[in-house]
Amino acid sequence: MIRPLYSLVLMGAQPLLRRKLRRRGVAEPGYLEHVDERFGRYPAATEPGRLWIHAVSLGETRAAAILLGVLRDARPDLRILLTHGTATGRAEGQRLLREGDAQAWLPWDTPRAVRGFLDHFRPSAGVLMETEVWPNLTAHCKARGIPLALANARLSDKSLSQARRLSRLSRPAYGALDAVWAQTEPDARRLAEAGATVKGVYGNLKYDATPDAAQLAEGRDWRSTSPRPVVMFASSREGEEAGFLRAVAAHPDVQWLLVPRHPQRFDEVAAQVVQAGFTVSRRSAWGDSPAPAAVWIGDSLGEMAMYYALADVALLGGSFAPLGGQNLIEAAACGCPVVMGPHTFNFGEAAELSLAAGAARRVAGIEEGVRVAVELARDRAALQQAAAAGERFAAEHRGAAQRTADAILRMLDR
Structure with a gap:
């Protein structure tokens, strides 16, 4: 009896569903x-x-x-x-x-x-x-x-x-x-x-992903043009960017890269960054290399491998709010160490395995996450060790x- 009742509710909600579309x-x-x-x-x-x-x-x-x-x-x-x-x-x-x-x-x-x-x-x-x-x-x-x-x-x-x-x-x-x-x-x-x-x-099927070699090469080439460490907020979600922008103000000597999870938010996030007092350069306007700005905005789809290669360290979006975290496996496969917040229930086992492997760090909140990411980006020996650990971690679980x-x-x- 319960499924027919469920069906009646869905049928009655169809006008609302059309409005939502x-x-x-x-x-x-x-x-x-x-x-x-x-x-x-x-x-x-x-x-x-x-x-x-x-x-x-x-x-x-x-x-x-x-x-x-x-x-x-x-x-x-x-x-x-x-x-x-x-x-x-x-x-x-x-x-x-x-x-x-x-x-x-x-x-x-x-x-x-x-x-x-x-x-x-x-x-x-x-x-x-x-x-x-x-x-x-x-x-x-x-x-x-x-x-x-x-x-x-x-x-x-x-x-x-x-x-x-x-x-x-x-x-x-x-x-x-x-x-x-x-x-x-x-x-x-x-x-x-x-x-x-x-x-x-x-x-997890996502361990079997092979990062796009051309994107990795392009990202590494662009990384070589920045004299500053590059730290990315990868797949950020609504409600997370405000705390991130407050925290990064204390680190003007770092190149920040912000890649929102959802494309419909690209304009909104770029405006939020400008309102916070930062200069912005968007991927969609880049030519042969990223234009100078305090914050780069990754406003493109299908280029995460390039962004991970461009960054020294990635903060994991969705993990600094109770959203479960985004996919950290792709970052590991690209050799980009991850700093994640407390909320990783969507990838619980992968998060714990990456921590044990030395491919990731766990923090309590975004302010600590920014500080830990900056410290890691500046420590070349620790950075190389974490990047190699990530690549091994991803390969071992294919x-x-x-x-x-x-x-x-x-x-x-x-």
């Missing part, structure tokens, strides 16, 4: 494109039988890209359906498409929209990335015999508590999955408690992509 579309026009797909309506017929991969946002899409590379090596003729929930995820996913592939929004989780999606695409199997488990979606796939797995799966203590409170809805949703491949043993235990059938602990791809191919063959 219009508001978000002001800053990100991608949200105003293909709106009917959100409701399970698609404009033209398409061939059935693709492997469907759902990557809700930018981070999940980058993880899916790693997995796709291994899948395509094994099955070059594999046709893919990529679905997303955010504009940044869809824009990143567009670059992964090949002839015969398709891309769409995953519809909102009403019975009618889910039926429209499955009727239109008729996928051979589905892979949900990391956390995206929806009650109607999983139930309808189960009813139609479409194998559905959760890959690179993670579940925090907070999310498990929420799942317990809504167990009459969440437990059947997790139970309808054919397989769950967890990132870590603690994730596996929490997912099993939520009702999932965990069939493997394969590690292999999740191959294990996950093998499991997907076995699922397809069945």
